[in-house]
Amino acid sequence: MTRVLVVEDDPQLVRALVINMQARQYGVDAATDGATALRLAASRRPDVVVLDLGLPDMDGVDVIRALRGWTRVPILVLSARRASDEKVEALDAGADDYITKPFSMNELLARLRAAVRRTEAVPVAPETVLVATDDFTVDLVAKKATRDGRDIRLTPTEWHLLEILVSNPGRLITQKQLLQEVWGVSQSTKTNYLRVYMAQLRRKLEADPAHPRYLITEAGMGYRFEN
Numbered sequence: 001m002t003r004v005l006v007v008e009d010d011p012q013l014v015r016a017l018v019i020n021m022q023a024r025q026y027g028v029d030a031a032t033d034g035a036t037a038l039r040l041a042a043s044r045r046p047d048v049v050v051l052d053l054g055l056p057d058m059d060g061v062d063v064i065r066a067l068r069g070w071t072r073v074p075i076l077v078l079s080a081r082r083a084s085d086e087k088v089e090a091l092d093a094g095a096d097d098y099i100t101k102p103f104s105m106n107e108l109l110a111r112l113r114a115a116v117r118r119t120e121a122v123p124v125a126p127e128t129v130l131v132a133t134d135d136f137t138v139d140l141v142a143k144k145a146t147r148d149g150r151d152i153r154l155t156p157t158e159w160h161l162l163e164i165l166v167s168n169p170g171r172l173i174t175q176k177q178l179l180q181e182v183w184g185v186s187q188s189t190k191t192n193y194l195r196v197y198m199a200q201l202r203r204k205l206e207a208d209p210a211h212p213r214y215l216i217t218e219a220g221m222g223y224r225f226e227n
Helices: 011-023 034-044 060-068 084-093 105-119 156-166 175-183 191-205
Strands: 003-007 027-031 048-051 075-079 097-100 130-132 137-139 144-147 150-152 215-218 222-225
Touching: 003 011, 003 034, 011 027, 011 105, 027 034, 034 048, 034 060, 048 060, 048 105, 060 075, 060 084, 075 084, 075 105, 084 097, 084 191, 097 105, 105 156, 105 175, 137 156, 144 191, 156 175, 156 191, 156 222, 175 191, 175 222, 191 215
Parallel strands: 003 027, 003 048, 048 075, 075 097
Antiparallel strands: 130 137, 137 144, 144 150, 215 222
16 A cells, blocks of 8 residues: 655645545545654655645755655645745755645646656666766666765656666657656646756766766757766
8 A cells, every 4th residue: 555644734635635545545644744744754654745835833845855864755745835936945855746736636646646656666678777977877776876886865756867868878858758757747848847856966966067977958858868
């Protein structure tokens, strides 16, 4: 059973989310504040976190940062905050998706399913098991990246993007292809998502993120991995 941690201080919304998720065979835990959320995340080890940013005791972005200190669990932000810079801040802190209120329950559940799929193992061809560059190594079977002998902490979304690119060396992957593959059809125009995540990957992997050697942008078209 897939376990979801819902972090939301509106009791009516919590009830609606729990009912809809349990009807679809999800196990659900709920927290009304950040401290309880972090405690439940550590003890219950959810498969996905659905997180409101406006919590009574702490900002949801701080919850994201705290979780990212030890787990790669997918985090779906559910918030009334619509400003672009607030969305980017949450994504930059380590969130995997951002849904604004009011929202469609069907869309939320579709995003939830997509988040779960991103964490599932994807079979890879034997010739693409290990991708080594001069600066970092990507192990597609172990699902991890290393740099200078140390593991690089990647979110599920960052990993999925990297996995697609390094599995297709030299090939242009269009913005639309990446958005549809990673976030689903409904997000195929959200190019700002890609910019945020590609910037994060470059900061973690490239020796000079401002002048990337491996994760190349083709302006207005997409991205490609060069080794």
